[in-house]
Amino acid sequence: MNHKIHVNESRCKGVDGCGLCIHVCPQDVFEKAEHLTEKGVYPPVPVYIEKCTACKMCMMYCPDLCIVVEKADK
Numbered sequence: 044m045n046h047k048i049h050v051n052e053s054r055c056k057g058v059d060g061c062g063l064c065i066h067v068c069p070q071d072v073f074e075k076a077e078h079l080t081e082k083g084v085y086p087p088v089p090v091y092i093e094k095c096t097a098c099k100m101c102m103m104y105c106p107d108l109c110i111v112v113e114k115a116d117k
Contacts, residue, residue, distance in 0.1 A: 046097045047113040048072070048089040055109040057084025064101035064110055070094040073101070 073087040
């Protein structure tokens with residue numbers, strides 16, 4: 044069962060401005076988006092959500108609290 048990952052793109056500094064979520068994810072779930080946000084940055088996108096183990100490292104390391112991980116119900 045897949046977990047859910049929500050990225051608040053309006054608060055995110057983008058992959059090039061921060062990118063901690065991409066670097067700390069042990070499962071390489073995130074990639075740089077192909078679209079720009081209203082701030083003009085490329086946000087992280089949970090492309091490989093099926094690999095997510097809900098370790099919440101991305102949530103813990105995000106300095107702007109832009110990421111929320113919800114564990115899937117069993």
